[in-house]
Amino acid sequence: MKRTRLFTLIALVALLMLPARIVAQELSGYVTAETRAFPSGPLAGEQHKSTGSMVFEPEWYYAWDRGDQTITFVPFLRLDLGDAARTHFDIRELYWQKAARSWEMKAGFAKVFWGVTESQHLVDIINQTDLVEQPDGEDKLGQPMVNFTWIKNWGVVDVFVLPWFRERTFPGRQGRLRGPLPVDTDQADVDRRLDLAARWSHTLGDFDIGVAHFYGTSREPRLLPGLDEAARPVLIPRYDVIHQTSLDVQYTTGAWLWKLETITRSGQDDRFLALTGGFEYTFSNIRNSGIDLGLLTEYLYDGRDKVAFGGRRLSPVPFEDDVFFGARLAFNDVQSTDVLGGVIIDRDTGASAVRVEAHRRLRDQWTADLEFGGFLNTSDEDQLYGLRRDSYLQLGVSYHF
Amino acid sequence: MKANHKLGTYIRRLVFALMILGLTPTLTLAQPSADTTPPSDAATRGLEIVVEADRRDTGFGDLTAEMTMILRNRHGEESTREIRNRTKEVDGDGDKTLIIFDEPRDIKGTAFLNYTHAVGPDEQWLYLPALKRVKRIASNNKSGPFMGSEFAYEDISSQEVEKYTYTYLRDEVLDGVDHFVIERYPVDENSGYTRQVAWYDQAAYRLQKIDFYDRKDDLLKTLTYHDYQQYLDHYWRADRMEMVNHQTGKSTTLLWSNYEFQVGLTDRDFDKNSLKRAR
Numbered sequence: 001m002k003r004t005r006l007f008t009l010i011a012l013v014a015l016l017m018l019p020a021r022i023v024a025q026e027l028s029g030y031v032t033a034e035t036r037a038f039p040s041g042p043l044a045g046e047q048h049k050s051t052g053s054m055v056f057e058p059e060w061y062y063a064w065d066r067g068d069q070t071i072t073f074v075p076f077l078r079l080d081l082g083d084a085a086r087t088h089f090d091i092r093e094l095y096w097q098k099a100a101r102s103w104e105m106k107a108g109f110a111k112v113f114w115g116v117t118e119s120q121h122l123v124d125i126i127n128q129t130d131l132v133e134q135p136d137g138e139d140k141l142g143q144p145m146v147n148f149t150w151i152k153n154w155g156v157v158d159v160f161v162l163p164w165f166r167e168r169t170f171p172g173r174q175g176r177l178r179g180p181l182p183v184d185t186d187q188a189d190v191d192r193r194l195d196l197a198a199r200w201s202h203t204l205g206d207f208d209i210g211v212a213h214f215y216g217t218s219r220e221p222r223l224l225p226g227l228d229e230a231a232r233p234v235l236i237p238r239y240d241v242i243h244q245t246s247l248d249v250q251y252t253t254g255a256w257l258w259k260l261e262t263i264t265r266s267g268q269d270d271r272f273l274a275l276t277g278g279f280e281y282t283f284s285n286i287r288n289s290g291i292d293l294g295l296l297t298e299y300l301y302d303g304r305d306k307v308a309f310g311g312r313r314l315s316p317v318p319f320e321d322d323v324f325f326g327a328r329l330a331f332n333d334v335q336s337t338d339v340l341g342g343v344i345i346d347r348d349t350g351a352s353a354v355r356v357e358a359h360r361r362l363r364d365q366w367t368a369d370l371e372f373g374g375f376l377n378t379s380d381e382d383q384l385y386g387l388r389r390d391s392y393l394q395l396g397v398s399y400h401f
Numbered sequence: 402m403k404a405n406h407k408l409g410t411y412i413r414r415l416v417f418a419l420m421i422l423g424l425t426p427t428l429t430l431a432q433p434s435a436d437t438t439p440p441s442d443a444a445t446r447g448l449e450i451v452v453e454a455d456r457r458d459t460g461f462g463d464l465t466a467e468m469t470m471i472l473r474n475r476h477g478e479e480s481t482r483e484i485r486n487r488t489k490e491v492d493g494d495g496d497k498t499l500i501i502f503d504e505p506r507d508i509k510g511t512a513f514l515n516y517t518h519a520v521g522p523d524e525q526w527l528y529l530p531a532l533k534r535v536k537r538i539a540s541n542n543k544s545g546p547f548m549g550s551e552f553a554y555e556d557i558s559s560q561e562v563e564k565y566t567y568t569y570l571r572d573e574v575l576d577g578v579d580h581f582v583i584e585r586y587p588v589d590e591n592s593g594y595t596r597q598v599a600w601y602d603q604a605a606y607r608l609q610k611i612d613f614y615d616r617k618d619d620l621l622k623t624l625t626y627h628d629y630q631q632y633l634d635h636y637w638r639a640d641r642m643e644m645v646n647h648q649t650g651k652s653t654t655l656l657w658s659n660y661e662f663q664v665g666l667t668d669r670d671f672d673k674n675s676l677k678r679a680r
Contacts, residue, residue, distance in 0.1 A: 024680065028509055061680065070678070099678060101669060113533040138532070151674060203524075203673070208537050254522070254541050284542035288593065288615070292545060334472055334480050334549040336508070364480075367507045400506035 003164075023067050027401075029058035029074075034396035036082075038176055040389040048174050051082030057092070069098045074142075078133070085172025085185075086132045092142045104149040109142035112160075114199065114210060116250040116259040117276045119298045119324035119344055123212065123246040123261045126160060126197060128219045132169040135177045135373065135387075136355065141166050155202035162195035165217045168237065177373075179386030183223060184234040191217055191241045210248045218242040222268055222316065242267030255282045259298070272304035278324065285332075294328035300344065309383075318383040321347045335361045351375075351382040362397075369396045447567030447583045454606035455562050461636045463489040463666035467659045472550050475650035481505075482548055488559070489666045495519050496559040497671040501679045512679040514671060515540075517559040528676045535673050544593025550653040551622060551644040553593055556613075564588055570598070575610065579603040594621070605629075607637050615648075622646045632662050 032055040042049065060073040074093040080086035095108030112126040120137070127140035146161045167190065170183035195216025202209055221237035228234045244265040251258040262275035278298030286293060302320040306313040326342030341356040354374040361367050374391040378384045470482040483504035489497045495517025502511045510530035517523050523540040543555035565585040573582050580600045587594055595618045600610040608626055615621040628640035642655040669675065 026680075028506065030507070063680065067680075070680075097678070099674075101667075104674060104678075111533045113535075115534075116536075149674065151669070151672065156672075156674065203537075250537055252537050252539060255539050257537070257539060282539050282542070284539075284591075285545035285593065288544070290546045290549075292542065332546050332549055334474070336549065361505060361507060365506050398507070400509070 023065075024061065024063040026061045027058065028061070029056075030398050030400045031056050032396050032398040034394060036176075036392050036394040038390060038392050040391065042176060043180055043386075043389050046173055047176055047178075048082035051080060051086075051176075053078055053080040053082075053086065059093075065098075068100065069096070071096050083132075083172050083175035085170065085175055088130075088132065088169060090130065090141050092140075094142070095145075102151050104151070106145065106147040106149075109144050110147070111140055111142060112145075112147070112158075114212060114246075114248060115261055116208070116248050117261045117278070117298055118259075118280070118296055118326060119278075119300060119342065120276055120319060121261070122263050122274055122276050123210070123248045125212075125214050125219055125244060125246070126162070128166040128168055130169050132171050132175070141169070155200050158197075158199045158201075160195075160197040162197065162216060165190060165192055165195060165239070167239070168219065168221060170237075176392070177387060177390045179235075179383075181225070181233055181235045181386075184226070184228050184236055187226065187228070187234075188221070188237045188239070190239045193217060193241060206252050208250045208252070210246075212246045212248075214242070214244045214246075216241065218244075218265075218268060240268045255284065256280070257282075269305050272302070274302040274304070276300050280328075282328075290332040292328075292330040292332060294330075296324070296326035296328065296342070298324040298326075300324060312381065314381065314383065316383070318353070319344060319346075323347060337361075346382055346384075349377075349379045349382045351378045351384045353384055353387075365400050367398045367400065369398070370394070371396075443569045444567065446569035447585075448562075450569060450581050450583055450601060450606070451562055451565075451567050451585070454601055454608070457606050458636060459490070461490060461633070462663045463487070464660060464662045465664055465666075466638075466657050466661070469656040469658070470548065470550055470552075471654040471656070472548075473652045473654070480549075482550075487664075487666060487670065489668070489671060491516075495523070495561045497668070498559060499671055499676065499679060510680065512676055514673070514676045515558065516671075517561065519561040519563040523558065526673060526676055528679065533677070535676055541591050543589055543591045551646045551651055552653055552655070555587070555589070555592055555594075556624070556644070565597075572603075573600070575600055578609075580609060581606075605637060607639075620647055630660070632660055636662065 034055070035050070035052045037050040056077045057074060061070065063070045072093050072095055076090045076092045078086060078088055091109045093110055095106050095110040097104065097106045113124055115121040115124045127143045129137045130139040130141045131137055133139035143162060143166065144164045148159045150157045167185060167188050170185060171178035173182045193216060197212065197214040199210055199212035217239050221239050223235040224238050226234055226236040242265050244263055246261070246263040248261045257280040259279065260275065260277040262273065264271060264273045276298055278296065280294050280296045282292055282294040284292050300319040300322040302315060302317050304315065307316050322344050324342060324344045326340070329339040331337040337360045339358045343352050343354045345352045354376060356372045358370045359367065371394040375384050375387040378388040465487045468484045468486055470484065472480045481504060482502065485501045485503060487499045491497055498515045498517070500513045502508045512528040514526045515523055525538050525540045527536045527538050529536065544553050547554050547557050565587055568584045570582040570584050573580050580602050583599045583601065585597050585599060593615065594613050595616055596614050598612040599608060601607065602609050607629055611624045612620060613622040622644055624642060624644045626639035626642055629637045630640060631637055638657065638660055640657050643652065645652045
């Protein structure tokens with residue numbers, strides 16, 4: 001946290017010393033007020049029932065050199081009433097970028113997204129997951145990096161040097177959506193080194209392809225049983241050094257999108273393979289109503305070794321042999337209303353993780369988001385069992401400036 | 402170099418058009434009188450007019466512009482979008498376009514990249530700034546509304562000669578000005594229209610009005626072009642376009658401003674990396 005504050009101070013000072021011929025200078029961002037309600041009582045008495053929180057995420061953007069050089073600064077703050085561990089500050093972005101004819105370069109805190117699938121993002125490894133934000137892991141912490149990009153007609157090559165490994169955030173003892181044992185981040189065991197990654201990506205006709213390799217500290221920890229200082233059982237995150245090679249492909253034809261992400265990783269016990277693959281089919285402008293309906297199906301597989309868990313051997317991840325069904329309804333109306341729904345079902349136990357999100361613009365600068373997350377039909381043979389009392393309903397209103 | 406490209410494209414399109422019509426290279430250049438034109442001559446004449454209009458607009462190289470889109474519902478309530486557009490001509494194919502949304506603020510930074518192809522499906526990518534994610538999307542959704550407006554995706558995408566077949570209908574005086582009236586039929590089966598009727602002014606071959614007929618062949622919408630300005634002493638662009646939906650009573654106005662031509666854009670400005678940097 002201290003280093004984060006130091007970087008923010010440096011950023012503010014640097015912003016004051018920017019070159020005079022600024023092409024563009026913008027301040028934008030949003031503020032969100034959110035409430036999350038849990039219909040079921042928690043597993044542990046110390047966990048809160050419902051909560052409210054606020055998010056602030058402004059963005060400063062400066063461009064000069066005819067737009068070829070830019071500095072972007074995006075700090076993030078969440079204040080949570082129910083869980084102290086969910087109140088957190090982050091520098092999502094604070095980077096300088098230069099773009100030239102056949103190369104680009106970026107240095108600082110930034111966010112990079114790799115991937116094509118919807119149910120989970122296996123290949124998206126550069127940024128650490130800000131898991132305390134949302135259980136689906138879509139939110140990421142800013143990652144310090146130096147990134148060099150070569151743009152050729154046989155593809156784009158990215159090379160990353162990633163100093164300063166960032167640990168994953170987890171709900172605290174008072175938090176929900178954490179399973180029966182809280183994660184004790186104070187005892188995190190990290191194998192630090194300078195992380196490196198490289199990726200080749202290209203569009204070949206209807207195919208968009210990416211092949212990447214990462215060598216460094218795994219963003220995904222192993223959670224090992226332990227005790228905290230008050231001798232209560234906890235999970236201790238252990239971050240190993242890994243090699244991970246990945247492939248992501250999308251084939252686009254007519255109303256069909258065919259997607260595949262697959263990784264192979266070594267360094268956390270034995271080498272294993274994981275993949276997510278499937279398709280999306282869109283019915284456009286149904287009966288001239290303007291409404292689009294997209295149907296998605298994906299298969300999720302994770303081949304890593306099972307671990308001892310509550311007297312049996314289970315996969316340490318929830319989606320080791322699961323099927324995802326989803327639908328995306330876009331109304332294409334003036335308010336940009338859309339609804340996304342999906343369920344991931346375990347093929348063995350039938351345990352299901354459900355998520356439905358609705359989004360709509362209320363008036364010019366205001367939007368509303370409604371979200372339902374459910375953990376249904378859980379059994380003690382599945383990692384989702386620990387979340388069986390944590391189904392939730394969330395409403396958020398945001399002001400964008 | 403540019404003249405050769407222009408000529409090359411023009412000749413290529415003309416040859417393509419002739420192949421479609423199965424004609425030998427002797428064109429009738431006489432202006433036939435309206436109602437007694439035999440069908441095959443009407444098709445030839447129609448294509449000829451459209452090819453000429455296209456030729457007059459070819460060679461602009463690249464352009465950037467800003468657009469304000471005002472959406473109006475049947476009660477007159479308005480909603481605004483602000484968009485920036487950059488376009489580059491591709492020799493022998495459709496244009497490359499990059500669109501960046503500035504307003505409403507919740508979608509600020511969203512960007513859309515389109516490689517129009519004269520024949521075959523377009524290639525399209527969407528950039529979502531919150532996730533920093535570039536998604537390749539299905540491009541077959543031609544008939545759906547763009548941003549909730551009365552313009553469909555096929556209405557705002559780069560108009561290529563090969564996307565329609567044509568019939569010359571008549572000459573007509575509209576608002577005191579002589580026009581050619583052409584009927585055109587979309588080639589793409591995903592189109593939301595059975596046909597469109599287009600008015601080109603005879604003086605400069607500029608589109609002035611289009612009537613759109615839906616899949617039931619009922620009149621659906623009318624688009625009118627206003628306040629044409631000439632750029633580089635050659636290329637005409639309308640400052641204002643009005644699309645009225647006769648069936649729902651809704652309308653959309655497009656206001657174009659800050660046109661800049663031949664800015665020096667290259668393919669590099671239309672790749673996925675530039676899509677991610679789009680502001």
